[in-house]
Amino acid sequence: MIKPRSRRGGGRPTIADVARKAGVGAITVSRALREPERVSEELRRQIQAAVDELGYVPDPNARALASARAEVFGVLVPSLTNNVFAEVVRGIYDSLSASPFRIQLGNTHYSGLEEERLLQVFGSQRPAALIVAGIDQTPASRKLLESAGCPVVQVMETGPDPVDMMVGFSHFDGGRTATEHLIEAGYRRIGFIGARMDPRSQRRLAGYRAAMEAAGLFDPRLVTTTPVPSSVSLGREMLRDALAKVPTLDGVFCNNDDIALGVLFECHRASIAVPKTIGIVGFNDLDMMQVAFPSITSIRTHRYEIGRRAVAMALAAIAGNRPEQRIVDLGFELKRRESTAR
Amino acid sequence: MIKPRSRRGGGRPTIADVARKAGVGAITVSRALREPERVSEELRRQIQAAVDELGYVPDPNARALASARAEVFGVLVPSLTNNVFAEVVRGIYDSLSASPFRIQLGNTHYSGLEEERLLQVFGSQRPAALIVAGIDQTPASRKLLESAGCPVVQVMETGPDPVDMMVGFSHFDGGRTATEHLIEAGYRRIGFIGARMDPRSQRRLAGYRAAMEAAGLFDPRLVTTTPVPSSVSLGREMLRDALAKVPTLDGVFCNNDDIALGVLFECHRASIAVPKTIGIVGFNDLDMMQVAFPSITSIRTHRYEIGRRAVAMALAAIAGNRPEQRIVDLGFELKRRESTAR
């Protein structure tokens, strides 16, 4: 009666224990758990009873090793605290909570090198799918993604040449739409204020520039950027900088809503009338934008939906029916509010 | 020359390939990778060369199965988008990025049942450590934590009777301090406004109540709460509700900074002077609090540091030297600002 099993395993029940108790083969237990329809109802019940009684939980590591495939979604985002990515991640979590898939979340800190490192780590687990933010992977990262042997979804942006699938929208169009709105509202000396100029912000800036040039209004001195991470306090400082350069500034398109909020507060503080003297447009449309006083015009992006859609596409691909539309553009929406209503 | 290995493995190099190429035993490769000091320098070099040439990456699943221990930290938080938890998680990620440990992040949605389910899932992986938010686990969850067989750190709060270790601060004291500050500043009809009344919010409310009662100012009508998730727009609505109940309200202690910001905006909109007519105190001290106009008094909490400290303690326990101080109180700080300076 010496149980040799006691050596390493923490004594937790294994599939063999369940099989013994249910009076069936181990493989049948395995099947009953993964493909119940292939096991007769009678055995299924016996096995379930044994599972419940023993409190058996399959070991995901053994499972992954034996099947050469882990039930894990690898997710790579550049920031965990930026509300935008937090929402995408939330969408991913919510879509996956009812599935057997676990989530492996990586934070690249906006670094291509860190992204490569994490892709290496994640890849070594043979994940079921990979979801990565952005479309500007380094060549090495791209190669890792292509050879991952699983569905890959690039999120947040759309663009040509996906590794596999894409869900997002055009940041260029977003920037252009925001700027055109300011122009139409009658603003002329419209500045761009942007922090942490990642590739998406660069494209928003390009959209801004296109709109300004089309209207014959572009002036490089209107553009104020910094590589520093974005924050509300930074928005305040940057408006000051922008006004120091161009005192006649009468509008700003902000990189994101944190910056926009900082700009609004600085306007209050400096008694600059919004929208009369300066018009403000943000980006992403956080909840607080419509509550602010005055409420702030912003480009609403569908972040949560991006996360959900990415999972749906990956799941479909795993199930064998890859979506026909490999690039999904979820668009955005201009929310006109008081901050540009002059 | 038939490689039987081609059957399931994706053809990736294994430890046996490395061993063959380096002309040593597989176990020596394993050791060279995990405990380099136990292998002679010469072999170490040969092995490293073989690893580099083959592009060998250890399979974490096989490793976990063989050693009955996964290099994974399980982390459970109630929300991914709430900045407070995002910061804690960021601290955890930053502290672990240089280590071999991966992170398994779970979102409980403030649900005890979901926490149990996730604990079950996480436990089945035999994680190296578990970090969970809060101290109010269900009895079932507590049992799971106690039998996890790894270090456990409860974060965000301190309290008696830790499962294993704790890092946080007293929300009761925070609530009391905030309220006492308002009282000292001369406010009398001080309301409490709180959304999503999770256990931590309940304790802040208890602190508020203690302070108000001690000053002989407590009145149940001053308390406005809702189970709805917190948001800036909710803060606005709740101030309206509170004023409808108690028109003479002259101060509010808000559950958190989002609510406080909503309250501030509503004051602007309704032309209520802050801090003159109403004083406002928030909780957590988000970056925007000091930028707001007027700037908002808040209780600064050390969220990022909580994450870092939790990891440090878990890592120490894993290494065999459990910290003597099993309960670490990181405290908080009252940041006095314009919103209460009357």
Added chain:
DNA sequence: CGACGTCATGGTAGCGCTACCAATTGCCCA
């Protein structure tokens, strides 16, 4: 100088599970 550690290395036997290939049964159709 022989017994006894210590160090470096290797072999063996699993960890818990599933892919792959039987084996058995019952049923349908020619």
Added chain:
DNA sequence: TGGGCAATTGGTAGCGCTACCATGACGTCG
């Protein structure tokens, strides 16, 4: 009535790695 086929179940052989024990080759010390 026999062959074929689907449905159900099981055995065997790993997946890639490490725990455990064994083996030599050296010193070291009484």
